[in-house]
Amino acid sequence: MATLTSVRRSRWWILAVLALSVLVIGLDGTVLNVALPTLAGDLDAGTDDLQWIVDSYIVVFAVALLPAGLLGDRLGRKRWLVAGLLLFGAASAVAAYADAVPQLVVARAVMGLGAALIMPLTMSVLPVVFDRAEQPRAIATWSIAVALGVPIGPVLGGYLLDHFQWGSIFLINLPIVALAVIAALVLLPESRDPRAQRVDLLGAVLSVAGLGAFVYGVILAPVDGWPRALPWIAAGVVVLGLFWIRLGRSAYPLIDRKLFADRNFLWGSLAATAASFAMMGVLFVLPQYLAAAMNYDALGVGVRLLPMIAGLIVAARIGTRVAARLGARVVVSAGLAVSAVALGLGALTSHDDGYAWTATWLTALGFGLGLCMPSAMDAVLASLPEGKSGVGSGAVQAMRQVGGALGVAALGSLLSAVYTARLDTTGLPAEIASAATESVLAAVRVPTLDPVPAFVAGMDAVLAVSAAVVLLGAVLSAVFLPGRSTATADPVAESAHARLEV
Numbered sequence: 001m002a003t004l005t006s007v008r009r010s011r012w013w014i015l016a017v018l019a020l021s022v023l024v025i026g027l028d029g030t031v032l033n034v035a036l037p038t039l040a041g042d043l044d045a046g047t048d049d050l051q052w053i054v055d056s057y058i059v060v061f062a063v064a065l066l067p068a069g070l071l072g073d074r075l076g077r078k079r080w081l082v083a084g085l086l087l088f089g090a091a092s093a094v095a096a097y098a099d100a101v102p103q104l105v106v107a108r109a110v111m112g113l114g115a116a117l118i119m120p121l122t123m124s125v126l127p128v129v130f131d132r133a134e135q136p137r138a139i140a141t142w143s144i145a146v147a148l149g150v151p152i153g154p155v156l157g158g159y160l161l162d163h164f165q166w167g168s169i170f171l172i173n174l175p176i177v178a179l180a181v182i183a184a185l186v187l188l189p190e191s192r193d194p195r196a197q198r199v200d201l202l203g204a205v206l207s208v209a210g211l212g213a214f215v216y217g218v219i220l221a222p223v224d225g226w227p228r229a230l231p232w233i234a235a236g237v238v239v240l241g242l243f244w245i246r247l248g249r250s251a252y253p254l255i256d257r258k259l260f261a262d263r264n265f266l267w268g269s270l271a272a273t274a275a276s277f278a279m280m281g282v283l284f285v286l287p288q289y290l291a292a293a294m295n296y297d298a299l300g301v302g303v304r305l306l307p308m309i310a311g312l313i314v315a316a317r318i319g320t321r322v323a324a325r326l327g328a329r330v331v332v333s334a335g336l337a338v339s340a341v342a343l344g345l346g347a348l349t350s351h352d353d354g355y356a357w358t359a360t361w362l363t364a365l366g367f368g369l370g371l372c373m374p375s376a377m378d379a380v381l382a383s384l385p386e387g388k389s390g391v392g393s394g395a396v397q398a399m400r401q402v403g404g405a406l407g408v409a410a411l412g413s414l415l416s417a418v419y420t421a422r423l424d425t426t427g428l429p430a431e432i433a434s435a436a437t438e439s440v441l442a443a444v445r446v447p448t449l450d451p452v453p454a455f456v457a458g459m460d461a462v463l464a465v466s467a468a469v470v471l472l473g474a475v476l477s478a479v480f481l482p483g484r485s486t487a488t489a490d491p492v493a494e495s496a497h498a499r500l501e502v
Contacts, residue, residue, distance in 0.1 A: 089177035259395075272396060
């Protein structure tokens with residue numbers, strides 16, 4: 001039975017449970033990429049099959065975030081967080097022993113559903129457990145846990161594939177999930193919206209359909225081209241427009257439209273989205289560069305992404321203290337500005353630069369993101385009304401997922417265009433030339449071809465555009481994010497504590 005005193009006493013252990021829960025999602029986001037060549041051989045999977053193995057997770061994850069947050073607010077955040085962990089673990093076990101592509105695709109989709117329950121509900125529990133003064137530190141720790149899985153994924157995946165079968169990349173989730181479930185059942189308090197209303201089923205359907213079509217179109221663009229992707233994107237925009245109208249007319253909207261008039265929520269969410277756009281673009285292009293230009297294997301690539309995490313960890317600790325003094329506007333805009341400078345330095349990379357240059361700007365990028373993202377998320381959480389932390393967290397996480405997907409799609413298309421234009425395949429057989437154009441990793445295996453300068457030119461273009469997007473985010477954050485709050489009380493946190501079930 002949870003009491004306010006017991007929750008306060010164990011709050012940092014509770015945070016460890018939440019961090020462990022989101023760490024497994026970060027791991028899964030990158031560990032699969034290492035195994036794709038193995039899956040292609042063992043399951044006889046073609047390019048389209050591999051795309052669905054990856055994208056089934058992403059699409060379901062993105063579209064289920066908002067309904068998942070709503071479920072937690074209405075029916076209990078602890079209950080649905082545990083359900084998400086169990087669902088994720090069970091689907092991981094099925095995926096590990098899949099012997100056909102359709103089975104693996106379905107398992108990955110169910111994993112995406114479990115992840116959609118885990119991500120917003122871990123975030124929504126923070127204002128229930130921590131008072132307003134401690135929330136920035138808690139959010140910084142949560143953000144670090146999310147980011148930490150990104151470089152660990154390739155490192156762990158490379159080791160597992162070297163020593164075990166490919167199913168091990170999914171089985172590794174099971175002990176983490178088991179520990180998180182046990183700890184959640186023992187430590188987490190139950191909380192929910194005490195004034196929960198009916199669910200607007202039409203609004204839920206419109207949000208799922210609109211986000212699903214939009215995200216699928218964005219994912220489709222780099223693979224099949226924008227002409228095939230644009231109808232999906234357009235359909236998604238239209239349905240999301242209908243969803244917005246429905247929010248204004250429904251007596252029980254999924255999320256109150258007035259929330260988007262709150263500058264902390266809107267501009268904090270957009271700042272986090274801009275950061276996700278750039279980060280996912282970098283994580284799409286940089287591993288290819290490290291593998292093709294520097295000949296690192298999957299394990300080596302993962303290790304060489306760690307400077308970004310080091311910078312993020314240091315900055316997250318500094319940023320929370322600075323934000324307490326100067327406010328989110330200063331820290332978020334400064335973090336985005338530092339990120340823009342780091343990306344600009346990355347855009348100066350030449351094909352004969354060593355790893356030291358990459359590590360330098362990558363560390364600076366991590367530092368900028370570490371300043372920006374925890375403070376932006378803290379501003380968002382602080383703006384959420386009583387009982388709505390689940391659906392509000394789901395909304396901002398959905399925006400981040402869309403931003404990340406757009407980053408991969410738009411920047412991936414830019415990379416492909418520049419790389420293809422710069423690559424000279426004159427004199428090569430048509431089949432080899434086509435393969436080299438589609439993949440720099442295939443091109444480096446052609447003895448008479450040097451694709452690295454062409455790829456670096458594309459990467460520089462990607463980093464330059466990312467820098468511009470993040471710089472725009474810095475300017476907008478500096479203008480529109482509210483300054484330091486002078487409030488001394490925290491009614492949201494106080495009411496959140498009052499909602500504990502005892």
